[in-house]
């Protein structure tokens with residue numbers, strides 16, 4: 001089989017390590033980089049990839065991504081810090097934040113409990129959550145994990161974890177179809193899901 005020069009093969013491998021990119025797409029992209037991209041553009045692309053890892057951190061309070069030790073949301077004193085909305089991913093946080101209706105703070109779990117994928121509670125950003133709510137008990141914890149088996153399992157697990165603490169825990173009303181990913185919900189659905197949340 002005819003092989004591409006090493007550098008192109010390497011780049012193809014890199015592209016293929018990204019989600020939803022197969023060999024054919026990787027081949028097209030790698031050739032595009034060589035034939036169509038200016039050298040400066042390629043350099044900037046490389047730098048941007050590195051910068052994501054060098055400059056972005058995880059907020060030590062909530063697990064959101066930020067350029068400082070803590071994120072803008074955690075530092076914002078106009079927000080209600082006694083209302084914590086728990087989401088699976090940073091993408092979910094951005095989805096809710098962009099609806100512009102929620103004014104509390106967040107906690108990002110970085111995933112959900114999944115028996116089939118071998119993801120357990122210790123893989124999630126949960127211990128910092130427990131510390132957080134123990135040190136400063138919030139008025140409300142809103143569980144906004146996805147309406148999937150994993151999301152439900154995680155929500156139940158958190159509820160169980162907080163059982164002794166007697167806290168108000170609500171779960172967003174999933175007008176979202178079962179099995180759905182929060183980040184795919186449109187604004188209206190999300191708004192309704194937030195408004196219709198109930199004691200969990």
Ligand SMILES: [Zn+2]
Nearest residue numbers: 059062071074
């Ligand atoms: Zn934060």
